Amino acid sequence: MRYFIEFAYDGKAYHGWQRQPDARSVQQTMEEAMSTLWRADIRLVGAGRTDAGVHARQLFAHFDMEQPLEKDEAVRRLNAFLPEDISVEAIYKVVPNAHARFDALERTYEYVVVQKKDPFMHDWAHLIHLPLDLEAMNHACAELLKHTDFECFSKSNTDVKTYVCHLKEAHWSREGARLVFRITADRFLRNMVRAIVGTLLDVGLGKSDVENVNSIIKSRDRGEAGVSVPAKGLYLTKILYPESLFQPHG
Known part of the structure; x- marks a missing residue:
């Protein structure tokens, strides 16, 4: 099943959204939290990249899960897991081929x-x-x-x-x-x-x-x-x- 996750972050402490080999990114921080919480290998595909220090009041990414999520509970637990400078606003179930980047209007x-x-x-x-x-x-x-x-x-x-x-x-x-x-x-x-x-x-x-x-x-x-x-x-x-x-x- 494919889901969209809607989130926001203060970019001050991060080297942008996208994973970096030698610097902390928002993507890495979220993937690690989600993988640990749901005991699955979660990979996020973001709607776009933001550079180091840039903030996001609204960003989306998509990910796949074999087991269905109870979305409200997932948001609550994930927010408790994530650092204070990243917040999850909502999780949405989407059609199987939905793409966070390419489907953005x-x-x-x-x-x-x-x-x-x-x-x-x-x-x-x-x-x-x-x-x-x-x-x-x-x-x-x-x-x-x-x-x-x-x-x-x-x-x-x-x-x-x-x-x-x-x-x-x-x-x-x-x-x-x-x-x-x-x-x-x-x-x-x-x-x-x-x-x-x-x-x-x-x-x-x-x-x-x-x-x-x-x-x-x-x-x-x-x-x-x-x-x-x-x-x-x-x-x-x-x-x-x-x-x-x-x-x-x-």
Whole structure:
């Protein structure tokens, strides 16, 4: 039987989602806890990878079990087993061929910026003291939505077949003391969101302009785009799937 597991984590202590040969990952931590708890060899296939230090408010993975799970009890016991910086939200029974990565319709990320020192946000937001032109940054966001090839924002030497991503949303908003960038697409390239944010912040700081953003994208050259902002401000916040994947009462 195939299940989806929905979970969240604070990425500060982890070298990203994906298993690493010599560093602690969220995937390894969860697989070890699940395998121990259910006395089975559990292997998780995640909806995507997050880099070291990136957080997830919502992420999904799929796994297979021979024996049926009592899902509410499984969530309760697994949360008791896992460290405090990982929480399981739910477990769903899905159709046998459901795939956490390939069946995802869209993903949403948020990036958080603060503009004054806040000890409670030090590990979860990027601090920029200088004034930012939010209107100019949102004009640049509107230009992003006109493009589909985002090679200029991709990590160098990435083994991907295409740099095409279909953006649905890209927007900055002021939420109390925070500035939040929200972006939704069918897929993202490695390091893409952090490179986009760095480029947009250059616009907000007056180091670049909206037209330059178009030139950067058309160049397809990572060296033309802004620097990647720190991972600590980045959150994977939502993944959308077809309802048909989830079995009734699953």
